[in-house]
Amino acid sequence: MVPILEVQDLHVSYSLPGGASYAALAGVSFQLGAAEILGVLGESGSGKSTLAASLLKLLPSNGNISKGSVLFESKDLLCASAGELQQIRGKRISLVYQEPSVALHPALRASEQVFQVLAAHESVGKSTLRKKTRQLLASLFLKEADRISNSYPHQLSGGQRQRVLIAQAIACRPSLLIADEPTAMLDPTTQREILGVFRTLRDELGLAMIFITHNPALLAGFADRVLVLYGGRVAELGPGRTVLSSPRHPYTRALFQSMPQILETTDNQRKTKLPVIAGDSSATPLPLEGCVFEPRCPDRMEDCRKREPVLVNLGESHTVSCFKYGG
Amino acid sequence: MEVETSHGGQNMQPLLKVEKVVKAYYPKSAAGPREKLLALDGVSFAIAQGGTLAVVGESGSGKSTLGSCISCLEIPTSGSIWFEGRDLVALREGERRRVRPRIQLIFQDPSNSLNPRWSVEEILLEPLILQGRLKREELKHRAVALMAEVGLSAELFQRWPAQLSGGQRQRLAIARALALEPKLLILDEALSALDCSVQAQIANLLIELQRTLGMTYLFITHDLAMAAHLADEIVVMNRGRVVEQGPAEKVLRHPKEEITRHLLAAMPSLNRAVRPPLEL
Numbered sequence: 001m002v003p004i005l006e007v008q009d010l011h012v013s014y015s016l017p018g019g020a021s022y023a024a025l026a027g028v029s030f031q032l033g034a035a036e037i038l039g040v041l042g043e044s045g046s047g048k049s050t051l052a053a054s055l056l057k058l059l060p061s062n063g064n065i066s067k068g069s070v071l072f073e074s075k076d077l078l079c080a081s082a083g084e085l086q087q088i089r090g091k092r093i094s095l096v097y098q099e100p101s102v103a104l105h106p107a108l109r110a111s112e113q114v115f116q117v118l119a120a121h122e123s124v125g126k127s128t129l130r131k132k133t134r135q136l137l138a139s140l141f142l143k144e145a146d147r148i149s150n151s152y153p154h155q156l157s158g159g160q161r162q163r164v165l166i167a168q169a170i171a172c173r174p175s176l177l178i179a180d181e182p183t184a185m186l187d188p189t190t191q192r193e194i195l196g197v198f199r200t201l202r203d204e205l206g207l208a209m210i211f212i213t214h215n216p217a218l219l220a221g222f223a224d225r226v227l228v229l230y231g232g233r234v235a236e237l238g239p240g241r242t243v244l245s246s247p248r249h250p251y252t253r254a255l256f257q258s259m260p261q262i263l264e265t266t267d268n269q270r271k272t273k274l275p276v277i278a279g280d281s282s283a284t285p286l287p288l289e290g291c292v293f294e295p296r297c298p299d300r301m302e303d304c305r306k307r308e309p310v311l312v313n314l315g316e317s318h319t320v321s322c323f324k325y326g327g
Numbered sequence: 328m329e330v331e332t333s334h335g336g337q338n339m340q341p342l343l344k345v346e347k348v349v350k351a352y353y354p355k356s357a358a359g360p361r362e363k364l365l366a367l368d369g370v371s372f373a374i375a376q377g378g379t380l381a382v383v384g385e386s387g388s389g390k391s392t393l394g395s396c397i398s399c400l401e402i403p404t405s406g407s408i409w410f411e412g413r414d415l416v417a418l419r420e421g422e423r424r425r426v427r428p429r430i431q432l433i434f435q436d437p438s439n440s441l442n443p444r445w446s447v448e449e450i451l452l453e454p455l456i457l458q459g460r461l462k463r464e465e466l467k468h469r470a471v472a473l474m475a476e477v478g479l480s481a482e483l484f485q486r487w488p489a490q491l492s493g494g495q496r497q498r499l500a501i502a503r504a505l506a507l508e509p510k511l512l513i514l515d516e517a518l519s520a521l522d523c524s525v526q527a528q529i530a531n532l533l534i535e536l537q538r539t540l541g542m543t544y545l546f547i548t549h550d551l552a553m554a555a556h557l558a559d560e561i562v563v564m565n566r567g568r569v570v571e572q573g574p575a576e577k578v579l580r581h582p583k584e585e586i587t588r589h590l591l592a593a594m595p596s597l598n599r600a601v602r603p604p605l606e607l
Contacts, residue, residue: 043522044493158386184520187386187549189593214522217595244597256597258527260556267576270556271379271534274527282492 003031003071004175004208005055010068012047012054012232021064024050025232028068034175035206037198039223039240041216041252045282047232048212052180055210056089072176091121094169098181100161104153110164111137111149117171136167140197159190166197170205177201178210183218195222216256220244225317228252231281231292234311238318248320250299251277291323299324341373341409342543343397343511348406348416350392350567366392367403368567374511374560377537379544381558381575383551383590389567390547394513397545398432399423411510428458431504435516437496441488447474447499448484454506473502477532494525498532505536515547530557551594555579563587 012025025047032038042048053059055070057077070077072093077085089095097103105113115133122129138145140163153161162182169177179198183191199222201207211223219226223240228249236249247253254277279296286292290305297304303323311319312326350367366389374380382390395401397408399415408415415426434440441450451470455461461469471481477498488496497517504512514533518526530553536542548554554561554575561578563571563586571584582588 043524188551188590188595189385191595192593215595216523217597220595220597255524258524259597260527260530260552262552262555262579262591262594262596270559270575271537273531273534274556276527276531277524280492280494280525280528283495 004034005032006071008069011066012050013064015062032208037209037224039219039226040212042229043214046229048229052178091172092174093176094174096165096169096179096182098184100165114167117168121172140167158186162194176208180212231286236320242318249322250297251293342376344373344409346371346407349404351404365567370569372562377541379558380560381546381554382562383554384564388564394515394547398430398513399427428507429509430511431509432513433500433517436520437500443488447486477502493521497529511543513545
């Protein structure tokens, strides 16, 4: 596999008022193949949105990439000039955000918003661009494409707005799409529909995708590989099917156990306490030494406080960062 | 339609009984006169004291309008909402005002439902001061007791909502609701915006409060798995109507209606080895 994206040892920190700094990502590495869907799973504070933003150097002004490299199509994006990045963002790599109602301009028609993306990146005549816009929207909206193209965002449903954002994102035929919680605000029926759209784009256009979410269930049957992020570090990385059905890291295991399973709930289990992961990662600071998950870990051992585990290969490109497996 | 009482206590008088509730809106349309839109179209169900009823359905099925009507934020066009033996629809505004504290709402996103410029202390004291039952020196004591009840450390008393985690904020929203000693909590997607691990923690808190305080819940959600875990009864809504209702396990295991089967099929689930193929 020739990866189209290779992230190596990425470290990102935010400087805080008073001179302190907070490490949001500490040594994240992974590869992404062409037409591959990588699901990034993590809770608030795990660094998943920082990851999305740093891949395109879109961090807020107090964010700082202190170490690492992001090789995209053999070019290090972290060393790219502003002009080069401008050519890549939206054209070769595009982003889809969580809230389509915020990401879309409220006073422009859907077609205009897609048109502007094309106009920014392609130097062909207006009429060609208009035609392209129409084709794009028609491919995403099998029914009512004309009505939707002429609508303002507030006249569209959540799922329709998300499709307009996707149209913008794929307008210039990028090879990589980064989607940060793109379905979090949608109901399950619409969520499923949007996941279907992503899958079709991958199958038909060969689009690779980084799909960021806090809901592991969304990744089942969707992501080719799953990366579990905890405290800015890779806890577990492996094939989607393996990680989701037999997770190995104590965090991933505990997370999956805390989720109620719909058809497994019997009358006896109803209203019984769910097994939870003790503590609250976004309310307590991470430990400075040892494994970041140690304070909440149900399987903690002597070693876990002393040093940080390294990624252990369990075979089939499934890696886990935990001393239980040798780390 | 026959109104069934909640599974949790068949012999008890229902705390809440909704009868043939209709809510019509007249939204603006681009062309022509305003058209009538029935957000609720003859909805009936009942919840027993101390029970949990989950209302599930897609966006736009009328779930949230239902919550607004029961909490008196909206007045139904017709029908009755019986709460503690009185019809909320027929009450005069003054009387309704006295009933309102006993029905509290918890919203999806606690960062939007808490005043960002108020400290935790101010947020918790406001309802207690308005209630006017406690002396000044007792107020703070009660606020700290409320925090303990929802598992918030008293150290957070002087913090602002922005300094709390999502889970802590939702605990605070629950503590604020409990301040007025409600009988019924309406949870409108109260878990949906939280991380999965935090969802489980808040679900456990809700179970605990039901055990200790005998709280009754109307749980509005699109998460069928959480509904299956928390609810005694499930009401499935579609286009403003109740399409199916009954004990949670029965409705989810043996769904009778196409809509219910459709919702079940769309539910993301970890342990579904073979999922129906995704379609564009």
